[in-house]
Amino acid sequence: MALTDDESVVLDRLHQLRRRFVAGKDLVYQGQAEQSAYILCAGWVCSYKLQPNGSRQIADFQIPGDFLGLRSILLRTSDHSFEPIVDIMAAEVHQSDLLDAFARTPRLAAAVLWAASRDEAMVVEHLVGVGRRDAEVRVAHFLLELSARLALVGLGTKAGYACPLSQYHLADALGLSSVHVNRVLRKLREQGLATFQNGYVTFDDHEGLVALAEFDPAYLDQTGPLLA
Amino acid sequence: MALTDDESVVLDRLHQLRRRFVAGKDLVYQGQAEQSAYILCAGWVCSYKLQPNGSRQIADFQIPGDFLGLRSILLRTSDHSFEPIVDIMAAEVHQSDLLDAFARTPRLAAAVLWAASRDEAMVVEHLVGVGRRDAEVRVAHFLLELSARLALVGLGTKAGYACPLSQYHLADALGLSSVHVNRVLRKLREQGLATFQNGYVTFDDHEGLVALAEFDPAYLDQTGPLLA
DNA sequence: CGTACTGTTGAGATCCGTCAAGCACCGTGG
């Protein structure tokens, strides 16, 4: 994605303030009114919604390079929370700076809208998984999606990747109980497809896993934003 | 939402081409490359993804006033399909016109991004339902969300609304079998909470239904886009 | 008058959740 000098300047200005956050302490919480977003520099984050009964649903995971809280900047109050999975670094983006940037460089607006569209496409695919795939396929698909996203930013290969998630994170993301996640992971391991252990995901049979999950990465639109 | 004259002109130009589509015949299909979006004038549409095994997951329903296919305009190929539930009228919006409009009026870009954010918030809430609510609560929540959205455009009240969906639509949207949807609807009816019949949804006990579903419409952000 | 679609109901199977217990690891503090 080629930028003009002007666009680069505007983009740089958005990145000014870098902040560190510790694992487990929410960046943004459900119902918060203050509006600012972040661009994740290092570490993993998850966005989730809590239910009155205490259960939670993780909507998405953010990895380095991802926008974080774009939605809470335009909607008045954040309808969800962000939890750092590990200690992270993130650059703060103020609402006013972003809207200001739109006025200066409309192509940037299109790029941000592209990012929002891609986010939504991922959530929709996630919804498909939870609604229509059984537990084994769902887990397999999830591991593959993460792999594809991480590979884009150089954090993984077809062989596997470092993954700081616990089985509880998987359970909350996939709409399963942690007990069942554990059983499914064991099954995938025993079938020689994939191993999720000690902070690493290893693809023992990448091709077989893709076949099982019927994984098609088209929705990830890996070609980047198209600029008018 | 107050617009300047200039913005109104740009917005009007987007609406030029109105087209009619018949029920059941897809407007946009999964994998299609051509890029244009629509603004729905009359009728109901659903957006869905098909699985290789034939089952489908409906991601969202669009009602009059909603944007339709905003995502397929920025991503290269549409990753999902749109099916008119009934005969509809929709105004076509070309990709180039939209990007052009961003350049002229950045506030419009913010408004469109707001619309995209709201869409995503709805999908996330949908995901929460499918992942973490049992069938009865899920159906109740769904009926209430539609009610709130329809009320905003004058198509329903707390008493009920006209609803052209079949039980199959509900099943595909909620990640349930149509058989089970039928049983749940019967239960809601017998409990005196809501009736889904003959193209009408009637709230027999709106308050009770809200309590059962723990419905909180905050995520719908009914205050409209905020303009810089 | 058949055909297709939607809705309805029952019976049986199964996937997955809940409850429960136990193990491994790790950092803390005595």
Add this chain to the structure above:
DNA sequence: CCACGGTGCTTGACGGATCTCAACAGTACG
């Protein structure tokens, strides 16, 4: 050094929510 609590992982037994299969009724429509 060891006791201890916390967190995460593992496994078994049981129950239930939901699915699948199957049959049938009502309605619209050609």
